[in-house]
Amino acid sequence: MNQLFVKIRNSKAARHVFLFLAVMGPGIITANVDNDAGGIATYSMAGAHFGYTLLWSLIPITIALIIVQEMCARMAVATGKGLADLIRENYGVKVTFYMMLTLFFVNLSNAMAEFAGIAVSLEIFHISKFISVPISAFFVWMLVVKGTYKSVEKIFLFACLFYVAYVISGFIAKPDWSDVLKQTVTPSFNWTLDYTVMLVGLVGTTIAPWMQFYLQSSIVEKGVTIEEYRHLRIDVVAGCIIAPIIAFFIVVACAATMFHAGITIESAQDAALALKPLAGNYASWLFAFGLFNASIFAASVLPLSTAYSICEGLGWDAGVDKRFEEAPQFFWLYAAMIIIGAGVVLLPNFPLFKVMYFSQVGNGVLLPFILIYMLRLINNKDIMGEFVNSKGLNIIAWVTVFIIITLTLIMVGFTVFLPGKAL
């Protein structure tokens, strides 16, 4: 028995597994946080309104996500700096400042959406939002203020496991698997306005500006070295595959039930409620629980990521292990995100819908800039050394970024001119 252990310990494969476990985290967490309250709402609506016909889009979305996230990870490892740092150092303070200003408001409205997600998901379990939201806000504050990067990362990785709730509810919904499979691999495109809006919405919700900042900073903070990069890449790619798989099951769960029953929904909690008569209590509860988990997870990450990026870009001290006097801007930003984010949810008649509208536009305006800066940075030999994009990858990356930007701009167009449809 002992010999077996020694054998396992000395084997090459085991070494790779251990090395992977050591660097695992940033990629998987970032991609999973991406399935936040807004994401789940979008996927639910995609399933409920268009059945399985949008499933195919998840495959190109996955590829685009991998390409973008891998570049971020590579920049983090090669430069040891966050994205905001690099943009500041290479494109100056003005660009950085306005970018960070937009990022703050966009992320703030996202944080509001997350706290709203917490409120509505727990209301399904008959918990008043006046209890759930303050407790969650307090939890988020303590988690980061009392935690270290390592402990927080473990909690986040643990939270990733709960996304399995959606996989189970996908199965409970009893979809016609052969149809699901067929629709996943055969792109069906119809040019109706609603369908296009939803398709663009899927892309927009999956590739968001904050992710690039968060992924890069968390890799830097983790201190991943160049030698460990191979293993980190597995983490990043795994995350980019897992997240769309979860999205896939959300679409399937909603398509198999609501689409067939002809029910239209407007939000994620509509979806959870609609599942009750169609697929039973358990499916509904799992769906609501998944929403709660996703919302509180994202509500923990967003304020932190925002405060970090802004302080990075503007040259202020940052870090959860600092005292308030050492990093006042950091703690102010962090507190503002949580207090405003959670506070507005408790206001009666707060126009959350309008805020989300703003956030969509802000995201859409910000993303092209970030992606273009990323591509220019990653091709800069002064910064990246031998880690610049290869020629082939560069062509793929530029094409991907071009498509994402086009779709994002279309979404901004939809949001501005057809506000009723785009959300």
Added chain:
Amino acid sequence: MKLFTYLSELLGRKVYFENKQYAGKVCDISMRLNEAVFPMAEYFIIQKGVFKKQYAKIYLNVIKRVGYRIKLNIDRSKMEYSKDSIRPEFSLCFDILDQQVVDMNDQKVVRVNDVHLMMVDRQLYLAHVDVGLRGLIRRLEWTGFVDFIVKLFAPEAKYLKQEELISWKNTHVLTLGRTKNVIRSDIVRNRLAKIPAAELADIMEDLDVFDKLSLFKTFSVDLQRKVFADMAIQEKEELVDHLGDREAGDLLENIPADEATDLLHNLPKEKTKQLMRFMHSKTSKKLRMLLGYAQDTAGGLMTTEYLYLGADALVKDAIQKIKDNVDYPGNLFHIYIVDEKHALKGITSLRHFINKDPSRPLMEACYPSDVFVRLDDGMEEVALLLEKYKFSSIPVLDEYGILQGAITSDDVMEELITLTWKKYKDQI
């Protein structure tokens, strides 16, 4: 022109020839690469055109007046434009502005919002870097607006008066990234060499690990070695842990073997193995041997770096040996005399042979060779012997009388201090 000016105020300023023809606008300033405390500007870089950009250097002696507009005392025919952008070796925009610097006084890493320049005798000097909020707002060109608002609501606000300037003397520019070993300009490296290593180690102590790493990478190999030696053991471990394996391996190779062993003792086995792969086989073999001994025995304490000569060596050979090894990390004052089997025959010190006739055999200027310890002797014994004979180092022999290494008193001291501390703490 004012005595002091900000870089942000000079950038974008329009430049005109003597005949009032437009020459371009300032886009960067190149600084002289010398070791002066405050670097001097060498030339301005100007740029003109929108689609077809052209660049030119203006040396300070052709500048007639720096005012709202910059006037030159030459005309168009004397100026050469180039189509390629100019990238000087040491430029304010590329190397200083928006980069991170270490504030050596407050021991923290800050970002440069603006550069404070001093004009004396028609020369422009880099005096301070601005790391404050005012600098940030000046760069954003919001000073007027923000000042107005602040004055309206809080006329006494600290913001209005407080400039956060750090003297160039007390700053150190960080490298581009912690994974890259290149520093953007040599000037910063030269300046660093003047700060004592122990002081640098103190400065490093207060930085967080990533800043520590970026700072450490800007040091030359030699300085790295010195600073590393002055760091606390936990800090060393942290640093080795965060450096890449290759860099850590290189570093361990350059420090005395006993220090490297101490460090490796405290690292996980797996990491030790990794690091060994990046060292010369000779070093790693030596370290592996040292790692085999318990940390508190003579074998664990000793270093394998010591000076030795053959039994037929003359006094002048010994003097030459010391001269050749001034940079040697180990003990320089003792030379061991060994036979062809490396068995210890005699010990001598600089004090003993320095005044002897250079052409006499070294054996004549020797202590008796019966003061030594065995590989498995305890630390207390080593300490006692060192104290008894007032030696600064003592040889370590194996059971066959073969010289294996030497222990210096500071190595023992370090261990004893740690032990005493532990006991002291246990008592409380």
